[in-house]
Amino acid sequence: MVAGELLSQPVTALKGVGGKVAERLIKIGVQQVQDLLFHLPLRYQDRTRLMPFGALRPQQEVLVEGTIQLSQVKFGRRRSLLCHVSDGTGSLILRFFHFSKAQQEQLAKGRRIRCFGEVRNGPSSLEMVHPEYQLLAADGIVPVDNELTPIYPTTEGLHQLSLRKLMKQALALLDKEAMPELLTPAARLHDAAEYSLVEALKYVHQPPPDAAVDQLLERQHPAQKRLAYEELLAQQLTMKKLRAQTQHHTAPMLKGDKAYRQQLLQALPFPLTKAQQRVIDDILQDIAQPHPMQRLVQGDVGSGKTVVAALAAVEAVAAGCQAVMMAPTELLAEQHFRTFSNWLSPLGIQVGWCAGKQTASERKQVLEQLQSGEIKVVVGTHALFQDEVTFNNLGLVIIDEQHRFGVHQRLALRDKGRDIDSMPHQLVMTATPIPRTLAMTAYADLNVSVIDELPPGRTPVTTVVLPDTRRDDVIARVHAACQQQRQVYWVCTLIEESEHLQCQAAEDTATALQDSLPDLRIGLVHGRMKPTDKERVMTAFKLGELDMLVATTVIEVGVDVPNASLMVIENAERLGLSQLHQLRGRVGRGQIESHCVLMYHPPLSENGQARLKCLRESNDGFVIAQRDLEIRGPGEVLGTRQTGLPQFRVADLIEDQDLLAVMDRAARVLLQEAPKLADALVLRWFAHKLDFGHV
Numbered sequence: 001m002v003a004g005e006l007l008s009q010p011v012t013a014l015k016g017v018g019g020k021v022a023e024r025l026i027k028i029g030v031q032q033v034q035d036l037l038f039h040l041p042l043r044y045q046d047r048t049r050l051m052p053f054g055a056l057r058p059q060q061e062v063l064v065e066g067t068i069q070l071s072q073v074k075f076g077r078r079r080s081l082l083c084h085v086s087d088g089t090g091s092l093i094l095r096f097f098h099f100s101k102a103q104q105e106q107l108a109k110g111r112r113i114r115c116f117g118e119v120r121n122g123p124s125s126l127e128m129v130h131p132e133y134q135l136l137a138a139d140g141i142v143p144v145d146n147e148l149t150p151i152y153p154t155t156e157g158l159h160q161l162s163l164r165k166l167m168k169q170a171l172a173l174l175d176k177e178a179m180p181e182l183l184t185p186a187a188r189l190h191d192a193a194e195y196s197l198v199e200a201l202k203y204v205h206q207p208p209p210d211a212a213v214d215q216l217l218e219r220q221h222p223a224q225k226r227l228a229y230e231e232l233l234a235q236q237l238t239m240k241k242l243r244a245q246t247q248h249h250t251a252p253m254l255k256g257d258k259a260y261r262q263q264l265l266q267a268l269p270f271p272l273t274k275a276q277q278r279v280i281d282d283i284l285q286d287i288a289q290p291h292p293m294q295r296l297v298q299g300d301v302g303s304g305k306t307v308v309a310a311l312a313a314v315e316a317v318a319a320g321c322q323a324v325m326m327a328p329t330e331l332l333a334e335q336h337f338r339t340f341s342n343w344l345s346p347l348g349i350q351v352g353w354c355a356g357k358q359t360a361s362e363r364k365q366v367l368e369q370l371q372s373g374e375i376k377v378v379v380g381t382h383a384l385f386q387d388e389v390t391f392n393n394l395g396l397v398i399i400d401e402q403h404r405f406g407v408h409q410r411l412a413l414r415d416k417g418r419d420i421d422s423m424p425h426q427l428v429m430t431a432t433p434i435p436r437t438l439a440m441t442a443y444a445d446l447n448v449s450v451i452d453e454l455p456p457g458r459t460p461v462t463t464v465v466l467p468d469t470r471r472d473d474v475i476a477r478v479h480a481a482c483q484q485q486r487q488v489y490w491v492c493t494l495i496e497e498s499e500h501l502q503c504q505a506a507e508d509t510a511t512a513l514q515d516s517l518p519d520l521r522i523g524l525v526h527g528r529m530k531p532t533d534k535e536r537v538m539t540a541f542k543l544g545e546l547d548m549l550v551a552t553t554v555i556e557v558g559v560d561v562p563n564a565s566l567m568v569i570e571n572a573e574r575l576g577l578s579q580l581h582q583l584r585g586r587v588g589r590g591q592i593e594s595h596c597v598l599m600y601h602p603p604l605s606e607n608g609q610a611r612l613k614c615l616r617e618s619n620d621g622f623v624i625a626q627r628d629l630e631i632r633g634p635g636e637v638l639g640t641r642q643t644g645l646p647q648f649r650v651a652d653l654i655e656d657q658d659l660l661a662v663m664d665r666a667a668r669v670l671l672q673e674a675p676k677l678a679d680a681l682v683l684r685w686f687a688h689k690l691d692f693g694h695v
Helices: 019-027 033-037 101-106 160-176 197-205 213-217 222-248 259-267 274-287 305-318 330-347 360-372 407-417 436-442 468-483 499-516 531-542 577-584 606-617 621-632 634-638 657-673 675-694
Strands: 043-045 061-074 080-086 091-096 112-121 126-129 132-136 149-151 294-299 322-326 351-354 377-380 394-400 425-430 447-451 461-467 487-491 522-525 548-551 564-569 594-600
Touching: 033 160, 043 213, 061 091, 080 112, 091 112, 149 160, 160 197, 197 222, 222 436, 222 657, 222 675, 259 305, 259 330, 274 294, 274 305, 274 425, 274 447, 294 305, 305 322, 305 330, 305 394, 305 425, 322 330, 330 351, 330 377, 330 531, 351 360, 461 468, 461 606, 468 487, 468 499, 468 564, 468 594, 499 522, 499 548, 522 531, 531 548, 564 577, 577 594, 577 606, 577 621, 594 606, 606 621, 657 675
Parallel strands: 091 126, 294 425, 294 447, 322 377, 322 394, 351 377, 394 425, 461 594, 487 548, 487 564, 522 548, 564 594
Antiparallel strands: 043 149, 061 080, 061 112, 080 091, 112 126, 112 132
C-alpha cells in the first residue's frame, strides 16, 4: 500500500466489513477509513470505577457490584423479575421485563453480579431497568476497564461493540500514517487550534486511564476543543463557498426613479424610525448591485419589518421587475396581502394572492397574471413553490419568518426567477431574534441587518406568571378589562401534536369562558377553520365587535389590534421562550398600558421556572433569544431539522461560543492563504453532507 493511501482506503479494507456492514456505515457518513476517525463519540460511559450503592443518585450512569439478596417474579400490569442487590453500603433493585427461565435461575440469591446502567427512582427504592450485567465468581477480583467507553452515533444493525472494533483498526492505521494538518499557522486563532490533530483524535476515541474524565464528559477537553475548532471552521468555509457561488451569478439592478417610494412614504400614517431607515438604505444599496442580495433582517415583534419589505418591493416594481413575498401560514400571508394591497394599490401596483386553499379558477387567473407580468407583487404561502407558478420577470424574493422554512425552500423560491446566470435578490426577515453567535453560523451566507428600535407609541408589556389554580382571578381580571372597553386575547396551548385536539381544547375553553362571562362577546379562531370564517372573526375583533378572542397559537405572528391590552396564555410552560415572546407581542401595540398573564399548570420544573422568569423580567427579544438558546439548544431555536444547519459531531454552538467568535476571520485567512487546504478541510468534515454545500 502506497504511503498516504492507508486512510483513504474504502472502509471495506477493514476486517469485519462486508457489503451489509459497509451499507450501514454509509448511512452514518462513513465510506473511507479516515471517515471513521472523524465519526466522533457522542458521549462516554465511565466503567473505570465501581460506585458504592450508598452513594448512588437518580440519573447517574454507573458501574456497580454486589450480591443478590432476593430474586422474585412480580405480577402486575407487566410481569417483571426483581433482583434485590446489596454491597454493604446500600441496596438497589434490578428490574427485568424480558427474561427467560434460564436467566431467572442464573440470577439467584447469593450470586455476585456486576452491572452497568442508569439509576432511576423506583416505587420503593433506586432501580436499574435492564442493566448490562455479568455474573462473577464468589471470590477473586475482576478488574474494571482502564479507559472510558466511547458511545458513537449509530444506525440500526450497527452495534457499539462493532464500531469500537473498527475504530481500533482505524487508529492502528493512523499510527502508521500521519494525517495531514490542514490549518495554516495564521488560521490558528485560538489556543484550541494549537493541539495536534492526530493526538486529539487518539485521545477522544481512546481516552487514556489517567484522562480528565470530567472534562471529557463535559466536552471541555483541549482535544475535543481542537476538533470542534476544525469542524466549525469547515462549516464556516462551506457557508462562505455557498455565498461565493451566489456572488458568481448576476442579478437585475433594481434602481427605480424613487417616485413609488416617495408616494408610499407620504401615504404612511407614521414616520420611519432611524433603524428602519438604516435597514432600507442597506437593502437599496444591495439591490442596486448587479449580483444577488442575500440579506437577513432581524427585528423584534412590532419593529416595523413589513414597511421595510413593502419599500423594497416597490423599488423592484419601479425598476420593471416583479416581487414575491412568502409567509409560513395562511393567516400571516393574508395579513401581508391586505397590508400590501392597502399600501400599493393606490400607487397603481397590482398585488396578487397565491395560497393552497384557492379555487382552481382563482388560481388559474393568478398564475396567468403572474406569467404575463400584470401582477407586479404577489403574496402567498408554500403554494408559491409549486412548479406551475412562473413569473414574467422576478427581481426580488422576500421571505418572512425565515426559520419556518428550510434553506432548500428559500433557495427553491429564488430559483423561480433564475435565468441561466441571473438570480433575483433575496430578503429574508424574522421576528425571532437570533443570538449573534448562532446567526454567524446558521446564516453565514447572509448579510445581517437589525431593526433595533420600536416605533414611537409602543408601550412595554407587563408580564405576570400565575398557576392555573388562580384561573378565577384571571377571569375576573379579563372581565374588568373588557368593561373598560379593552380587548383580550386568550391563547390555548396544548402539548399534543394533534391539531384536532388543540382546536377541540380551544372550542371547550371558549364555551367555558362564555358560560363564566355571559355579558362578553367572545370569538374563536383555530387552525381547522375555513379561511373565510377565520377572517370574519379576526375582522370582527379588529373592528371592536368582539371583546375577547380565544385562539390557538395561530395568532402568534402578524395580527395587529391596537386596542387589545391583555393577553392570557394557558399552559405557558409548554411553549418555547421565543414563541411566548412572539405571542406577547400581539398586545402593547397602542398607547394603552398592556399586560400578559402566563398561566402554568403546577408543579413547574426548574427549567420551566427559569423560562417564565426570563419573560417576566425582559421585553428584549435578543435577551430572550439568547436565554432560549442556552435552555433549549440551537436545534430547537432554529428548527435545525430544516435550516440546513449541520448536526455537528463534536462542536456545540453554546459551549463553543469562544471558538465561533474567531471563525469568520479564520475562514477568510485560510481561503486567502491556502484555498486547496480549505477545500480539503470541507471534504474531511462534510464530504457526506455536501448537498448542504450545494443547496
